Amino acid sequence: MITTDMHVHSCFSSDSSEQMEAIIDTAIQKGFSYVYFTDHHDERFPVHPSAPDMTFQLDFDRYISKLQDLREQYKNTIEVRFGVEQGICPEVAPDIDAISNRYPFDFIIGSSHLTRLENGDPYYPEYYENKTNVEAYREYFMSEAENVLLTDGFDIYGHLDYAVRYCPDPTFVYQFNDYRDIFEVLFKRLIEHGKGIEINTAGITKIGYPHPHIEALRLYKALGGEIITVGSDAHVKENIGFGFDIAEDLLKETGFHYYTVFKNRKPEFLPLS
Numbered sequence: 001m002i003t004t005d006m007h008v009h010s011c012f013s014s015d016s017s018e019q020m021e022a023i024i025d026t027a028i029q030k031g032f033s034y035v036y037f038t039d040h041h042d043e044r045f046p047v048h049p050s051a052p053d054m055t056f057q058l059d060f061d062r063y064i065s066k067l068q069d070l071r072e073q074y075k076n077t078i079e080v081r082f083g084v085e086q087g088i089c090p091e092v093a094p095d096i097d098a099i100s101n102r103y104p105f106d107f108i109i110g111s112s113h114l115t116r117l118e119n120g121d122p123y124y125p126e127y128y129e130n131k132t133n134v135e136a137y138r139e140y141f142m143s144e145a146e147n148v149l150l151t152d153g154f155d156i157y158g159h160l161d162y163a164v165r166y167c168p169d170p171t172f173v174y175q176f177n178d179y180r181d182i183f184e185v186l187f188k189r190l191i192e193h194g195k196g197i198e199i200n201t202a203g204i205t206k207i208g209y210p211h212p213h214i215e216a217l218r219l220y221k222a223l224g225g226e227i228i229t230v231g232s233d234a235h236v237k238e239n240i241g242f243g244f245d246i247a248e249d250l251l252k253e254t255g256f257h258y259y260t261v262f263k264n265r266k267p268e269f270l271p272l273s
């Protein structure tokens with residue numbers, strides 16, 4: 001059984017209104033060993049006119065101070081661990097190290113929500129203009145591979161095939177083999193730099209399976225990948241631990257006998273029983 005959720009958002013993220021105390025209470029009810037918070041920060045995020053409240057700027061000082069209070073308050077019940085989800089794109093990658101080193105994080109997810117600051121958000125149709133869908137996804141995965149060389153300020157790469165959620169053409173079918181060459185480069189770089197990946201179960205409701213595709217997990221394992229976390233990407237407390245039975249089956253099916261948690265940014269490997 002997987003006994004913690006490594007990807008959880010609270011009201012410190014622009015797209016969540018969940019209270020941290022409610023998240024901790026849910027984690028306790030589920031019998032988790034630790035509770036992680038991984039709220040969003042996307043440095044220099046280009047706020048879209050259609051969603052002016054989605055700024056994704058984390059108030060780090062207030063966030064860390066609140067987490068310290070909660071760690072103290074719950075110390076006899078559950079361990080509160082400090083995480084963050086840093087949005088990375090090549091223009092901001094050099095800033096990520098400094099931010100990551102400034103605060104006492106246990107765990108940092110690096111994620112691509114943008115491939116670049118201008119028209120780089122696969123959530124919006126303008127991202128797909130003047131390119132085929134395969135080109136659009138290749139650009140997304142190539143920017144992830146590029147980011148790994150530009151910053152050390154993260155521990156695992158989040159929701160690797162997140163762009164697949166948003167293709168404006170509903171008839172387009174994502175075929176992993178069209179991108180296998182890029183994933184090979186990406187995984188080799190992650191492994192070489194001591195970074196991992198995650199199984200992100202939010203994919204189950206968005207694309208029918210957890211991020212990333214099972215063929216990506218197989219390739220990562222075949223190339224020697226060891227570090228793999230499991231997270232729900234919950235933005236409401238009801239989704240904490242969502243689909244973890246599916247994630248556990250996937251890990252076993254692809255040859256992993258453990259999952260990974262982080263403390264003080266160091267991986268710890270926990271056996272799957």
Ligand SMILES: [Zn+2]
Nearest residue numbers: 085111158159
């Ligand atoms: Zn994300």
Ligand SMILES: [Zn+2]
Nearest residue numbers: 007009085233
């Ligand atoms: Zn997230």
